[in-house]
Amino acid sequence: xxxxxxxxxxxxxxxxxxxxxxxxxxxxxxxxxxxxxxxxxxxxxxxxxxxxxxxxxxxxxxxxxxxxxxxxxxxxxxxxxxxxxxxxxxxxxxxxxxxxxxxxxxxxxxxxxxxxxxxxxxxxxxxxxxxxxxxxxxxxxxxxxxxxxxxxxxxxxxxxxxxxxxxxxxxxxxxxxxxxxxxxxxxxxxxxxxxxxxxxxxxxxxxxxxxxxxxxxxxxxxxxxxxxxxxxxxxxxxxxxxxxxxxxxxxxxxxxxxxxxxxxxxxxxxxxxxxxxxxxxxxxxxxxxxxxxxxxxxxxxxxxxxxxxxxxxxxxxxxxxxxxxxxxxxxxxxxxxxxxxxxxxxxxx
Numbered sequence: 001x002x003x004x005x006x007x008x009x010x011x012x013x014x015x016x017x018x019x020x021x022x023x024x025x026x027x028x029x030x031x032x033x034x035x036x037x038x039x040x041x042x043x044x045x046x047x048x049x050x051x052x053x054x055x056x057x058x059x060x061x062x063x064x065x066x067x068x069x070x071x072x073x074x075x076x077x078x079x080x081x082x083x084x085x086x087x088x089x090x091x092x093x094x095x096x097x098x099x100x101x102x103x104x105x106x107x108x109x110x111x112x113x114x115x116x117x118x119x120x121x122x123x124x125x126x127x128x129x130x131x132x133x134x135x136x137x138x139x140x141x142x143x144x145x146x147x148x149x150x151x152x153x154x155x156x157x158x159x160x161x162x163x164x165x166x167x168x169x170x171x172x173x174x175x176x177x178x179x180x181x182x183x184x185x186x187x188x189x190x191x192x193x194x195x196x197x198x199x200x201x202x203x204x205x206x207x208x209x210x211x212x213x214x215x216x217x218x219x220x221x222x223x224x225x226x227x228x229x230x231x232x233x234x235x236x237x238x239x240x241x242x243x244x245x246x247x248x249x250x251x252x253x254x255x256x257x258x259x260x261x262x263x264x265x266x267x268x269x270x271x272x273x274x275x276x277x278x279x280x281x282x283x284x285x286x287x288x289x290x291x292x293x294x295x296x297x298x299x300x301x302x303x304x305x306x307x308x309x310x311x312x313x314x315x316x317x318x319x320x321x322x323x324x325x326x327x328x329x330x331x332x333x334x335x336x337x338x339x340x341x342x343x344x345x346x347x348x349x
Contacts, residue, residue, distance in 0.1 A: 001025050002032060002071075005349040006134035007323045008058040012050045016326040018349060021060060021130050023138045030140050031079050032071040038132035039064030039158040039318075040342040042188065042249055043089075043272075045330050047120060051274045056120050062132025062344075063089040063118040066147060066157040076141050084147040086306070087132070088160035089296050091139045092116035092124055103300040105143070132157075133326065135346045145303050148310035155315040158188065158341040159306060161296065162316060166193035166245065167305040169268040169294035170200060173243050177201040182241045182260065183222075186213045188333075189247035189270060191340040192316055194220040197245070199312040205241070207234075207257075216317075216339065234260055247271050254279035254291070263287045270294050316341045322348035 002023045007016045026032045044061035046052050065087040069079050079085060093100050094110035108115040116123050119131030130137075147156045166189055175181050181202040183193040190206070197204045198221025205224040206217040214225040226233050234256040241260055244267040246252065254277055258267055265287065284291060297305070309315065317340045321329055329342045 002136055002138070004134050004136040005346075006060045006130060007326050007344075007349070008060045008133070009048055010058050012048065012055070014045070014048050014327060014330050016133075016323070018323060019058070021134060023136055024125055026071050026073045026138050028073040028075040029142075030073045030138055031069050031076055031085070031144055032136060032138045033067040033069045033085055033144070034136050035065050035067040035132055035134055035346050037066045037154055037157045038062040038134075038344045038346060039161065040326070040329055040333060040344065041158075041161050042333060043161070044131075045333060046249070046272075046274065048330075056128050059120060060130035060133050061119050062134070063087075064157040064159075064161045065118070065132035065137065066153060066160070067136070070136075073141075078141045079144055079146070084149070084153060084156075086145045086147050086156060086160045087118060087137065087139055087143065088145070088164060088302055089118055090115050091118050091129065091143050095142070103298040105298050106296050133323070133344060135349055143299060145299065145306055148306060150310035150313070151306065152315055154320060154343065154345075155318050157343055158192070158316040158318065159309060160302065162188050162192045162341065163196075163309060164297040164302045164305050165189055165270050165294070166247070167196050167308065168297040168301055169245060169270065169292070170197050170243075172294070173266050173268060173292070175200045175202040175243055179203070179242045180205070180240060180262075182207050182244045184244060184246040184252070184257065185248035185271065186217055186340075187247065187336065188316070188338075188341045191216070191220055192314075193245050193247060194222050195314045196308075198222070199308070199314055202243075207237075213339075241265060244268065245270065249273050251275060251277055255283045258283040258289055258291065261287060261289050264289070266290045266292060268292045268294050318343040320345050324348070
């Protein structure tokens with residue numbers, strides 16, 4: 001069985017250290033690929049710091065993976081040795097339930113073989129899964145996506161989470177010509193949402209905490225940029241937007257944000273704050289408004305997103321780091337000191 005170098009944390013202090021993990025030999029319909037780049041998602045931090053509940057340690061996080069196929073099983077038809085591929089937030093599901101059959105594997109309803117997340121989840125081999133902060137992984141072929149050549153390889157990994165997390169709700173709720181879309185937050189998710197919404201043809205605004213990223217926001221395709229730190233700004237924006245995509249993981253004034261929607265507008269949250277949020281139902285009823293959540297996307301939609309990004313020249317802005325910089329990177333992500341996604345170069349392990 002392949003042994004690969006990885007970076008793990010032994011507890012929620014998140015002091016990452018180099019280690020060796022064992023991957024299974026590819027089965028008949030599985031592929032093994034060498035992970036070349038792995039993005040650091042804020043979800044990794046929430047999980048590793050046990051902010052969403054107990055984690056299983058030692059933990060090798062990472063659900064934004066880009067690599068090169070080096071081994072394929074005897075019955076593999078979707079990928080071949082040498083292909084550029086990626087894996088996102090999950091690596092398996094039952095494949096048979098209504099959700100899986102509809103291409104929504106992230107909502108697999110099977111009790112016996114539910115969705116298997118890329119790390120910290122019980123896999124088909126009866127072991128906890130290890131994620132992308134590693135030099136290789138074995139995955140069922142149906143859960144591996146093709147990375148188009150048009151996407152710079154070192155920037156591809158974050159698309160497998162940040163890309164699909166923003167693409168899916170923007171598509172579902174009709175971002176496009178004639179629509180005014182606001183993206184709340186300009187971090188790893190937000191800067192992808194701005195690019196994707198603009199490419200879909202919408203008029204895009206950014207609502208951020210300060211104006212410090214205004215130049216970047218407009219470079220990514222935003223027409224307008226607003227700072228919540230400015231007194232009364234949300235009141236001034238009342239009735240402005242058809243769709244709001246909130247990407248922040250902190251508490252926010254939902255009533256004020258809902259107030260910036262037009263009649264029949266929708267606020268979609270993908271940020272998953274640690275603590276509960278509240279709002280008044282009158283903020284919805286008063287304008288036939290809706291509030292929704294969105295959870296990544298299935299494999300087919302993820303591939304669709306990758307092809308869309310390739311067609312429109314969309315890629316995340318990344319900072320490449322080494323394995324030894326992961327511990328420090330976690331603090332910098334929380335402190336909003338990255339523009340806009342850290343990507344680990346696994347050749348540094």
